[in-house]
Amino acid sequence: GAVVSQHPSWVICKSGTSVKIECRSLDFQATTMFWYRQFPKQSLMLMATSNEGSKATYEQGVEKDKFLINHASLTLSTLTVTSAHPEDSSFYICSASSGLAENYNEQFFGPGTRLTVL
Amino acid sequence: GENVEQHPSTLSVQEGDSAVIKCTYSDSASNYFPWYKQELGKGPQLIIDIRSNVGEKKDQRIAVTLNKTAKHFSLHITETQPEDSAVYFCAASINYGQNFVFGPGTRLSVLP
Numbered sequence: 001g002a003v004v005s006q007h008p009s010w011v012i013c014k015s016g017t018s019v020k021i022e023c024r025s026l027d028f029q030a031t032t033m034f035w036y037r038q039f040p041k042q043s044l045m046l047m048a049t050s051n052e053g054s055k056a057t058y059e060q061g062v063e064k065d066k067f068l069i070n071h072a073s074l075t076l077s078t079l080t081v082t083s084a085h086p087e088d089s090s091f092y093i094c095s096a097s098s099g100l101a102e103n104y105n106e107q108f109f110g111p112g113t114r115l116t117v118l
Numbered sequence: 119g120e121n122v123e124q125h126p127s128t129l130s131v132q133e134g135d136s137a138v139i140k141c142t143y144s145d146s147a148s149n150y151f152p153w154y155k156q157e158l159g160k161g162p163q164l165i166i167d168i169r170s171n172v173g174e175k176k177d178q179r180i181a182v183t184l185n186k187t188a189k190h191f192s193l194h195i196t197e198t199q200p201e202d203s204a205v206y207f208c209a210a211s212i213n214y215g216q217n218f219v220f221g222p223g224t225r226l227s228v229l230p
Contacts, residue, residue, distance in 0.1 A: 006161075034218075042222070042223075043220045043222045044162070044207065044220045045220075046217070049217065106164065107218065109162045110161050111160055112159070112160060
């Protein structure tokens with residue numbers, strides 16, 4: 001159980017276009033979803049935290065108008081990279097938490113989405 | 119805010135040997151410490167975690183120890199196998215997993 005999927009797994013786009021990445025919890029309801037960014041050979045950096053039905057909370061230095069996050073249901077969150085530029089090229093990973101006290105809000109990670117902006 | 123350090127950054131061991139990765143954290147309020155394994159091109163996978171009210175936890179070949187006084191925790195892998203080769207991340211959370219701060223990662227190579 002506790003499977004999180006992401007789509008697409010790899011996307012290549014032209015500079016200036018927008019890209020949407022989906023994160024789905026397949027077998028549980030995720031009250032909270034997290035979006036991370038990972039550069040090659042580096043650690044995961046939290047971008048934002050989103051709770052179903054409310055606005056996402058962005059980490060310092062992350063532009064909310066650049067990285068639009070929507071958490072419309074308990075099983076789906078989307079990250080839209082608007083007007084993407086080459087420096088936005090990265091590995092984007094989501095995680096989901098059920099919010100159940102007995103598992104200490106354990107986060108289950110998706111497989112990641114590799115974004116390449118030409 | 120919380121700061122998590124991790125050592126070593128790279129680790130090579132012979133198959134069958136043990137591997138130990140250590141992490142330190144700065145915020146004494148941290149209460150949940152997971153370890154993740156990430157293979158190339160994939161998302162992190164939880165391999166073991168420990169809560170602040172426990173000093174040690176073991177799951178087959180993997181164990182984690184926590185020293186709250188010293189604010190450090192360690193991952194121990196025994197009888198290493200080539201498939202253990204990956205990048206391992208530790209993390210710390212002050213609110214039971216809601217917000218993680220990850221360590222920089224350790225690249226483990228198990229040589230056959």
